Amino acid sequence: MNHFGKRLCVSTFGESHGAGIGCVIEGMPAGVPLHVKNIQAWLERRRPGKTPYATARKESDTVQVLSGVFEDLTTGTPIALFIPNENQKSSDYGAVKELFRPGHADLTYWKKYGLRDYRGGGRSSARETAARVAAAGVVEALLEALNIRVQSGICAIGEVLGETVDFEHAKASEIFALDPTCEEAQKATILAAKNSHDSVGGSALVRIVGAPAGLGEPLYDKLDARLAEAMMGINGVKAVEIGEGINAARLKGSQNNDLMSANGFLSNHAGGILGGISSGAPIELRVHFKPTPSIFHAQPTQDIHGNSVTCNLKGRHDPCIAVRGSVVAEAMAVLVVADMLLLNMGSTIEQVKKLYM
Ligand code: FMN
Numbered sequence: 001m002n003h004f005g006k007r008l009c010v011s012t013f014g015e016s017h018g019a020g021i022g023c024v025i026e027g028m029p030a031g032v033p034l035h036v037k038n039i040q041a042w043l044e045r046r047r048p049g050k051t052p053y054a055t056a057r058k059e060s061d062t063v064q065v066l067s068g069v070f071e072d073l074t075t076g077t078p079i080a081l082f083i084p085n086e087n088q089k090s091s092d093y094g095a096v097k098e099l100f101r102p103g104h105a106d107l108t109y110w111k112k113y114g115l116r117d118y119r120g121g122g123r124s125s126a127r128e129t130a131a132r133v134a135a136a137g138v139v140e141a142l143l144e145a146l147n148i149r150v151q152s153g154i155c156a157i158g159e160v161l162g163e164t165v166d167f168e169h170a171k172a173s174e175i176f177a178l179d180p181t182c183e184e185a186q187k188a189t190i191l192a193a194k195n196s197h198d199s200v201g202g203s204a205l206v207r208i209v210g211a212p213a214g215l216g217e218p219l220y221d222k223l224d225a226r227l228a229e230a231m232m233g234i235n236g237v238k239a240v241e242i243g244e245g246i247n248a249a250r251l252k253g254s255q256n257n258d259l260m261s262a263n264g265f266l267s268n269h270a271g272g273i274l275g276g277i278s279s280g281a282p283i284e285l286r287v288h289f290k291p292t293p294s295i296f297h298a299q300p301t302q303d304i305h306g307n308s309v310t311c312n313l314k315g316r317h318d319p320c321i322a323v324r325g326s327v328v329a330e331a332m333a334v335l336v337v338a339d340m341l342l343l344n345m346g347s348t349i350e351q352v353k354k355l356y357m
């Protein structure tokens with residue numbers, strides 16, 4: 001479906017080449033500061049057309065706040081945001097009108113709905129992720145009020161794996177690189193793929209600092225499960241790791257357990273989550289993106305009539321979706337944490353009494 005969240009709910013709408021995209025956010029408490037410039041700053045980080053490392057599609061991504069705000073404060077009513085599409089080149093997609101792009105969602109949308117908006121992938125296009133990012137630009141203020149910070153950056157592009165993590169560096173980097181020492185190699189990897197009309201995969205790191213212990217609703221809304229679901233729901237994400245992640249399966253208990261002292265945890269293999277509940281340690285996840293499916297090689301495929309045909313794409317595409325995808329992953333983390341904060345408010349009688357007595 002097109003909505004997510006239990007207590008803080010976001011619905012998104014719109015297609016790549018329609019009038020625009022947007023979202024409706026429900027459940028934001030009243031009285032939270034809401035400034036268009038903050039939403040715009042989030043959108044600016046995801047915006048295409050700025051660097052050689054992203055698609056050349058030029059969108060100003062100018063957001064309109066349609067409801068839910070009065071004198072720069074949320075009113076507790078639904079907040080609707082709209083971002084008009086400006087730079088659609090639907091003619092680029094004439095060639096794929098009747099064929100299924102390998103690696104994209106064309107075949108499955110066709111099989112499921114019996115028709116599809118082939119222009120830019122329609123609803124399956126990651127243009128929709130701008131709406132999620134805009135939502136995070138609203139919801140972040142709730143986290144800020146509680147001193148919770150969500151950060152992201154790129155930890156790997158193709159085979160070039162970063163080792164150090166510098167979120168301040170990532171902010172200023174054109175590819176949001178977390179490790180300055182391998183940023184140039186990572187950029188070169190993207191350009192090499194692009195120049196050979198190909199694409200490359202990559203991985204993002206998301207860190208949440210300052211989240212209190214107790215977030216997560218066992219058993220079926222565990223924090224790690226909800227984060228993984230949110231990340232897996234991003235276009236092109238193929239794996240998510242929490243804390244030590246896959247490597248935990250290679251370790252012994254004595255290596256993986258986070259020992260504790262009176263001052264707290266001595267390590268963070270758990271990535272800040274135990275039993276589906278935040279422990280108070282930083283929450284860390286790695287989000288792995290596949291290479292962009294739309295590439296400019298002639299590739300064998302099928303058309304809607306069942307014929308074998310060759311796919312020769314035109315158009316503008318991201319050579320590495322992980323780069324802009326890292327901002328989307330950060331946005332989804334903001335939305336999940338906010339939902340969990342609101343859901344956790346009634347977990348003990350003391351909390352309920354604080355509210356009502
Ligand atoms: N896919 C493309 O073919 N071209 C693109 O330019 C493109 N840009 C993307 C940008 C972002 C920020 C993200 C998150 C994804 C992008 N994708 C792009 C990926 C597709 O949307 C995605 O692969 C497609 O919807 C199929 O879904 P799946 O890969 O999750 O199976």
